[in-house]
Every structure is written in C-alpha cells, then in structure tokens.
Amino acid sequence: MSGRRRATLFEDLPEEIVVDQILSRLPSKDVGHCRAVSPSWRSATSALEFMLEHHRRQPSLPIINGHRQPASYVVLRDTGAVASSQELWPFFPGSSNHFENANVICASCDGFVIVRRGPRLYICNPVTRSHALLPLPFSGQGFMNIVIGFYRHHPTKDYRVLLISESQKCSKYSLHNLTVGSDESRHVPIRMPADSSPSVERKLLKGLRNSSHCPPPVQHRGSLHWCPLGATNITEGGGEIIVFDTEAESFRWMRSPTKRCYNGELFNMKGTLAFWGNLTPDFTAINVWVMQDYEAEIWALEYRIDVSMLETSRKLYLTSLKKKRKKKTPLHSAVQWFDDVAVLNDRELLIKFNGKHVLRCDIDGKFLGIVNLGTCQYLMSLTQHRFQESIVPIPCHEMQEEDEESLFSTGHV
Template sequence: MPGKRGATLLEDLPEEIVDKILIRLPPKDVGRCRAVSKSWRSATSTPAFMLEHRRCQPLLPIVDGQGRPASLVVLRDAGAVKALHQQQLWPFLPGYKPLSQNRLRGACDGFLVVSQGYKFYICNPVIRKCALLPRPEREYNTIVGFYCHHSTEEYRVLWVSRPDHLSNSSLYVLTVGSDRPRQISVGMSTLSSPSAEQDLLSKLLYSSPPVHHHGSLHWGLFSYGNITGGGVNIIVFDTEAESFRWMHGSIHSQPYCNWKLFDMEETLAFWCSSSERSSMDVWVMQDYKAEIWAFKYRIDLSMVEASRQLYLTSFKKKKRRPLDSTVQYLDNMVVLNERELLIAFNMKNVLRWDIDGKFLGIVSIGKSQYCMSLTHHRLQESIVPIPGHDMMQEEYEEHPFSTGHA
C-alpha cells in the first residue's frame, strides 16, 4: 500500500516486482540490499535467485596488465575505459609477490581457476572466496579446461598430467568439491596410435584457452602429420559426454601466420592474420552442425594506423603520451560487447574498434600503461558460492577481490 504521503515505497511493491528489481542489480548492490532488509537477504540468498542473477550479468573480457601498474583488469563498456585503473581484478592469494607465479587458468559462470606455483585454486572474486583444488598425484599438472557439467550441475576441471618431463601425458577430470581427480581417455578413432594421442595432448598444453560454445570446449590447433594430416583444425570436448572429436576449420587456401578462436555474440568465431600480419580476417560459424563458416569482415593495418594517428593528433593539446611505435602488426582480438572489439597490436597495446570499422580509441590501464595482453578469459560476475561444502574456503583481506565497482 502507498505511504501516508501517497508515495509508493519499495517494500509496498508486490514480491515478484521486487525480485525483478533485485535480480538486475550489480553484485555489489545486491550485497548492500542484503544488509538493509531481512526479507531482501532471504530473497537474494536462494539458489534460484543467485543463478538467475548470474545469467543477467554480461560476460566481461579480462586483460592482463602485466603488473605495470595493474595485474588482471575487467574491461567494461566504452564509458568506463577512462577509469580502467579502478577495475582491477585480484583473484590471487596474498604472499606471492612474483607476478610470474600468478596465472589465470580458466573462467566459467563467475568462477575463476588460478595457479600459484604448483597450487591451484577456484575463486569467486565477487564474494572474495577461494578454495584449494586437489590435483593429480603427479609432478607436472596443467589445467587445459574448466566447465560446467550441466546434467549434474557440477563444475569440473580438465587436466593434462605427467609424472616427469620425459613421460607420457594423461588426462584427468576433477569435480569441484571432490578430493580426487579421475583419469579419462581421449577415445578418438582418428588417433590411430599412442604417439598421435600424445601429440594431441601436447598441443592442448600449449594452445590458447578453449572457447565455451554449444555445451563444448573448443581449441584451435595447427595440426600436423600424425593427427589429421595437416592444416588448421579444431578439437572439441563435449562437456556432457566428456569425449573429444574434430571440427574442420580449414576453409581457405591463403596462408595465415596466426589465428585464434573466440566467442562473438554467442557465436563461435575465429580471427586470422595474414602472413605479413598486415590484416586480420574475422570468420563466424554459420551452421554449427554442418561446420559451415562465413567471412564477416577484414581489419586492415593501414586503417588502424591512420585512425591511431588521427586519435593521437586530437590529444596533442592535452599532452597525452603517444605510443612509442607505429602499428607494425595485429596479434590478437576479443569482443568487448555486441558493438565493440578489442584489438591488440605490437604485442603490447590494445585499442577499441567498432564492428563497422570505426576506431574508438586506445585502451589504457592506469597512467602510462602501454603493455598488456588479452587473455581470452571472460568473467560473468556472480554471487553463487563455491561448490563443495567439505572444501576449505577462505576469505582474504590483504589483497581484496575487486571488480572495480564504485
């Protein structure tokens, strides 16, 4: 009912309307609402609410500022670019000062998997919680995939493991919340020999992080010799059946020096640079089942450099520090939102580019920040607790987890 003065108070609204309002709030604001009202705390603490709230959050690219001055940074929309230094993401534990020991290994549904030396953790940076992950009882372990097994609603980690540098590798799966990984096999008919399987596992070790799409993980590989006979191919891991298969990615004869898969507006896509690295072509999956790709557009080096020079000229009066070199080559790309791309060039700079080919500016993290790399990981902010009631979850205050909310 309205108050005495005729104004409608929030608590006077129907419960379903209040739920719709709360579910659209940023995670930090949900936390504030929990402190205001017991009913709001109860409403925002149910599993159904937390899952639906996470689904409403955008997928945000994570950039590695390489510690100068930032480490990991979550990139938001164009309007926030000027304040990127306020959006640092700290999923790492205190006590490890060398940046080389802190590695982001995977991201899925608001959870991050990070490593520090030989230890691996699952973290939720929004609620500032993390838990140690049990690893295979071998000396060398690398996480190559992190996913949700939807039929059981379990989060699982895919490892490539071996007892020493000279031994053969094996595959393991760890369910988050359990205390022991289980070994699985590759099980692909196209891998006719043990050496071919070992070759595949080696490629997974050194490939870019997989792209989540259609309930599967996708890695883009340059395949040679005893795997598929040569060319560019995609290895697919069905997260439900936990089995592998190949997908064709070789759709043209023009030589390319580099290429990577990425997610573009919930569509599997890949970019590829020319042998001279003077242009970047973007292809998208037109028909997933038929494995049909379609060319989307080309980003030309000369256009990027001309736009960059125009951008720098417009800032001369403001004494903005120019970049220390011209655009020599394009080397990476991710999607910022449905209209904007992030393009890395010269292995140390990142710019924003409209999908229609319009240059939008140079990205800077903090003051004089011109050294960063695109990680191809994305964070979907979540207030969902880390699975596994028997796991030791710790909250760290020395280096608080922060995603840059004001």
C-alpha cells in the first residue's frame, strides 16, 4: 500500500469497543436505528446489560409542565449557552385536552413514568412509546387511588408504586404497594415510632394523600422523603419531613433545616438531600440547604439567592421568533418574587418567579437566561419530576408499540 498503513475500518474494531464505547453512547433513537443494521448489533443492544449501561450514561433532566399552553410536559435539556425543550410522550398535542381524559404525570423513576388517565394508572416508557395498565387495589365509584411514590426496591431490583386508596364515602385511607409486573397490589400496614397512635396514622395517610399536590418524594439512601404542607400537624412535633424506609416499610420523622419557613420543598442536589425555602413572607429570597450529616440530621446552608442579585441586571427578555429573525421583548415586570426551585445540572438552578416564568441561574446567583418552550415563553411549572432516558422494557409486561389507535395518541378511551 505504498508504505502507508491501511486505514482502520469500522468493521475491524473489536466488538466490545463498538458496543461498549460507541453504541452505548448514542442517543436512544439512534440505538433503535442501529438495531436494524445487523443481527449482531440488534442482539448486543437488546441485552439487559447494554440497556442498563446505556441508561446509566444518560443525563437526568427536569420535567416542566407547560399546562398545554402550548405544550404539556416537556423535558428541559441543557445545551450550553441555551436550554432546549422536548415534548415528553405521551404528553403532546395529539392527546386529549379535556381534563377528565388528559394524561397527567404522577411519578417518574429510571426512565419510566406513571401516568393517570381518568381513574386508570399506566406505567409508560416514553422512549420506546410503550405502556401497560397497572392493577389498582380498589376501583369503581367511590374510590380514589393516589400515587405517592415510585421507586426501585434495591434488594429485589423490582420497581414499586406506593399508593394510598381513599374511600370517599367514609373518608378512610389505606396504604398499598404494587410491584410493577405483578397482577395485584399488597396492603402495607402502617409502622411508625412506638409513641404513634391511630389518629396520627390517619393524619399521616391523609397528609401523604394531600402530598400528591406537592412535589414528589426524594429517594435517598433507600428511603422516600416528603415535606408536605402542614407536616408538623402530622408528625406531632417529631419533625417536618416524613421518611419511608422502602426495605423495612416503616415510617419515621426527620427535622428540616429550619422551622421558620413560609414555603419550602425537598429536592435532590448532586446525589444528596437538599431543601429550599423562603424565610420571608414576600418570597424575595430563597435559601438552599444541603444535608451534611444524614444520621445526625445536620443541614448546611449552601446558597442564598435574592431578587436584588437579579435587579442589577435589567436584561430580562422574552425571546420570540418572527419571520425567522430573533426579536427580544422586555418582560412586562421585573422579578418580584420566587416560587419554586429545581436543578438543571451541577452548576445551574431553575427558578420559577412571578408565578409563571422560569429563569436559569448559576449557583452563585448569576442570571443566565429565561426558559422558553419552543420559540416563546408561557405559563409553566417546575414538577420536580426528572427523566433519564431508558430503552429498558417495562418489567414483566409485553411492550405495546404506539400506533394510530392507541388511547395515548388519539385521546380515546
């Protein structure tokens, strides 16, 4: 070859390099395309070990609710200088806009989401566009089943859904655990500290039932953590945070970083438990604490972000596209108060302000930009749900491919 070394062809590479170093780094959609290239690639990318490794490499991204104006639930992707959004299946314009038939996200875990449609609950994989109906402990008129947790049970590797069933006729509550792939749910007796009473147990279930309107629990060290509104009335002074040990299936209480808080939520930051709260009634500043010592329940103040940091920069713009040319329009009002906080990545936070807008801010309080859905900004909420792409099939369920007749695309039950 005239003294030159022959160029290395893709086919010459060892299979482990092709699979482990190339295919496992591709976006989920491209992995699907590669499965059509050859039988060996299809076999390699269909192995559970490959699918789990591919999932591990995907970023964990926040889910934003656009309240169908114009989008429903979208995944916000960090693309450097800007953030882009991608509509999350099955929440797209083809879905029904009627409230009783609308798809509503209840929980998310490892690339799976729990979707409520009317009284029914489904587990869905948005990447593979597959879904399966979940069996409910009680069904029919007079009963409600509320998802309060969705997690992976590490000893068994099963995915489990924690539900509260409510009899609306007599206002009775019961706790149930459903293993994804099983045909029925299992009743979970309430186990709490020794000084608990039946009235406290009822308050606990009622409080967790109401937590369905609050952020989802944070899973950390094998436990689920909630901080519902009015938690002190539930725990009777035991703490402001409710903790459920997913292995022992028992409850306990935990102290929050501060009792003097007008608004606050738990969230996950860099793999640990974090808490944000407004310490003033005007909501003009937020403090962010991170759990420093879990066993001793010691929190450390990590950041403080207030409106004055942003007031020094008046370059707050809504961006729209008209005739393929960018046009910047100033906001009608400056930042007045903060409503919610979520994590975008290791260096950036998402902050909802003035009841409807979301901005990007680094951990030093520097303003980085306004979040847009599509080409414009709309009313939106931070759900605290996160999505990490997965091509793993729904456990123990035959995958159902999305088609024109599916209730998730047509809006028909």
